[in-house]
Amino acid sequence: MEITLDKHAANQASVKIKLNEADYQPKVDAKLKDYAKKATIKGFRPGKAPVSMVKRMYGTSVLVDEINELLSSSLNNYLKEQTFKILGDPLPIFEDADKIDWKNQKEFEFQYKIGFVDDIEVNLDGNLxxxxxxxxxxxKEVDDAIQNMRSQYGKMTNPEISEENDFLYGDLKSADGSFEKTFSLPLSKVEPKSMNKFVGLKKGDVVEFDPTKVIKEDLASTIGVSEEEAEKLSGEFTFTVQNINRTELAELNQEFFDKLFGEGQVDSxxxxxxxxxxxxxxxxxxxxxxxxxxxxxxxxxxxxxxxxxxxxxxxxxxxxxxxxxxxxxxxxxxxxxxxxxxxxxxxxxxxxxxxxxxxxxxxxxxxxxxxxxxxxxxxxxxxxxxxxxxxxxxxxxxxxxxxxxxxxxxxxxxxxxxxxxxxxxxxxxxxxxxxxxxxxxx
The missing domain is CATH 1.10.3120 (Trigger factor, domain 2)
Structure with a gap:
């Protein structure tokens, strides 16, 4: 067996492995004899078929298996002996693979691509x-977080008259009747200058507005339509209030503290x-x-x-x-x-x-x-x-x-x-x- 290394660059190379008959044939012969002892072939008692017949039937596949195993172990052992660090796995080069004559060829040559890095030098002497x-x-950040927690654990109510930060559940319709959608409108999404239209409403009230001008962000997700549909929601629309939903903030009491952090962990x-x-x-x-x-x-x-x-x-x-x-x-x-x-x-x-x-x-x-x-x-x-x-x-x-x-x-x-x-x-x-x-x- 002959193994040679050819560096193409500072970090890439090819490894060439040449095999002759003496490298692989003893293992192939031993494997075929073992097959012959176990093989069940028509016309022969189990284990009594001639080795020559077993060789004709299984010789090529055994040869391929043994050579592949020999290549793998030889290449791995060779690379372990090198001073550089192998990256990834060796890649076989298959350019002449279809030219191999497994039945008659005695010597074989295989090539692999490898990537590597040489010894790494890391300098930590105060330069970093x-x-x-x-x-x-x-x-403010803490107050906002506590407000969110109080809202999360708060109680949902249905007041008679709407206020800022309420949710208005109702029907949105275009003036020409081409669009209709029932959804819950969070007033936190409404532009401040348009808020007075939505505060003080009760069930059954109707509001006229242009959604693209009034809902300040996430128009599509707020209404529950696609981005393409949202682009068409300009012009006059009416919104009829079916219900008003409000979250009353949880009280700052022991029950609330225990829900957040466990019993007795916080008491004020x-x-x-x-x-x-x-x-x-x-x-x-x-x-x-x-x-x-x-x-x-x-x-x-x-x-x-x-x-x-x-x-x-x-x-x-x-x-x-x-x-x-x-x-x-x-x-x-x-x-x-x-x-x-x-x-x-x-x-x-x-x-x-x-x-x-x-x-x-x-x-x-x-x-x-x-x-x-x-x-x-x-x-x-x-x-x-x-x-x-x-x-x-x-x-x-x-x-x-x-x-x-x-x-x-x-x-x-x-x-x-x-x-x-x-x-x-x-x-x-x-x-x-x-x-x-x-x-x-x-």
């Missing part, structure tokens, strides 16, 4: 600058404000930490200047997902894939160089945190903790063990990022919610 953000809560309006502020800050800061971490990853990738084999990887992605994605989809999604791959390579390199490992105990604890977050608003509390080991075990065993491996990788990434932050020049910055939203949008 990063910002760690934290969100400052303002009173001040406690409610503090708890809501705490939850909102935690949620905002979790998102901004993810944003900050992504920015650190981007800077590491940029500073490492990793040269990925783009042409090879696109071809490999297309073949690895044969029939599931198109060439156009691969082109579109490749930048995201390349970014994730580059970070994975860098993270693994940092972990290896600095002996950073994800321990089983870390995986268990991270899984517990995830489950607590998922059930945070359920109010289960002590019941959840009592069954936590069962939840963790079921999750980590799920998806044929892939959940455990994904959590293991996540833990290692967390540890790598923590290590990087210790080495980096990280500046702390407090930002408003408006600035937070602006950062995430960009």
């Amino acid at each position: 600058e990063a910002v760690s953000y934290s969100v400052e809560m303002d009173g 309006e001040e406690g409610l404000i503090n708890r809501v502020k705490e939850i909102m800050a935690e949620n905002y800061n979790k998102e901004i930490r993810i944003y900050s971490d992504e920015k650190i990853k981007e800077k590491l990738v940029a500073n490492t200047n990793l040269d990925l084999p783009e042409t090879f990887l696109k071809e490999w992605l297309l073949k690895a997902n044969d029939g599931k994605v198109t060439k156009e989809q691969v082109e579109q999604e490749y930048p995201i894939y390349a970014k994730q791959l580059a970070w994975t390579l860098i993270s693994n390199k940092i972990a290896k160089d600095n002996n950073i490992q994800a321990e089983h105990a870390d995986v268990i604890e991270k899984t517990k945190e995830m489950i607590r977050e998922q059930f945070a608003s359920s109010g289960l509390g002590a019941q959840l903790e009592a069954s936590m080991d069962m939840f963790v075990d079921n999750y980590l065993k799920g998806n044929e063990g892939q959940n455990y491996m994904q959590m293991l990788t996540s833990v290692q990434n967390d540890k790598v990022l923590a290590f990087v932050k210790e080495k980096a020049d990280v500046k702390e910055e407090k930002i408003s919610i408006e600035k937070f939203k602006e950062l995430l949008e960009n």
Whole structure:
């Protein structure tokens, strides 16, 4: 057997494997003898058919199987010995596959494309600058959140006279009779300058208006029509009120506090404000930490200047997902894939160089945190903790063990990022919610 490597570029190459008869024939002969011992062939007692006959019947398929197995093991062993890091899987080159004479040929030659990166050098010697953000809560955001909660747990009523923020249920008709629709109109969607038309109404009252001028946003979804239909809703329409719906805000009492956070967890309006502020800050800061971490990853990738084999990887992605994605989809999604791959390579390199490992105990604890977050608003509390080991075990065993491996990788990434932050020049910055939203949008 002869294996040779031909580098076409800094990150792509081809591997050529030449096989002669001595490489594969002993295994083929042994397999055919084993077949002969077990084969049931008409005219012969079981296991008594001549090897020559078995060879004529099964020789070619056995030869192909043995050569494929030999190629796979030889190529994998050869690539493991190299200093570079293989990406994706080797891609066989099939240009001359139809010219192979499996019955008479004794020597064979096969080629594979490979993509790789050479040894990665990650420099963490104080050159990495990063910002760690934290969100400052303002009173308006907290007040709005509490109002939404009171509305969510409030009581629906049907008053006689309409007011702002009510819902008017009724019939919308065009003047020419070409359109008619019954729907619930939230007055919060009405333009302020037109609001006086809709306040003070009672059942049976009729309002005339142009929907395109009065409903300030989401006209199609508000009325419940398609975008094409909504474009035609200009001109004079009438709306006949069938009913008025209003949500009375839930009272700020112990019953309301217990519904939100569990029995006895909050016992005053001040406690409610503090708890809501705490939850909102935690949620905002979790998102901004993810944003900050992504920015650190981007800077590491940029500073490492990793040269990925783009042409090879696109071809490999297309073949690895044969029939599931198109060439156009691969082109579109490749930048995201390349970014994730580059970070994975860098993270693994940092972990290896600095002996950073994800321990089983870390995986268990991270899984517990995830489950607590998922059930945070359920109010289960002590019941959840009592069954936590069962939840963790079921999750980590799920998806044929892939959940455990994904959590293991996540833990290692967390540890790598923590290590990087210790080495980096990280500046702390407090930002408003408006600035937070602006950062995430960009």
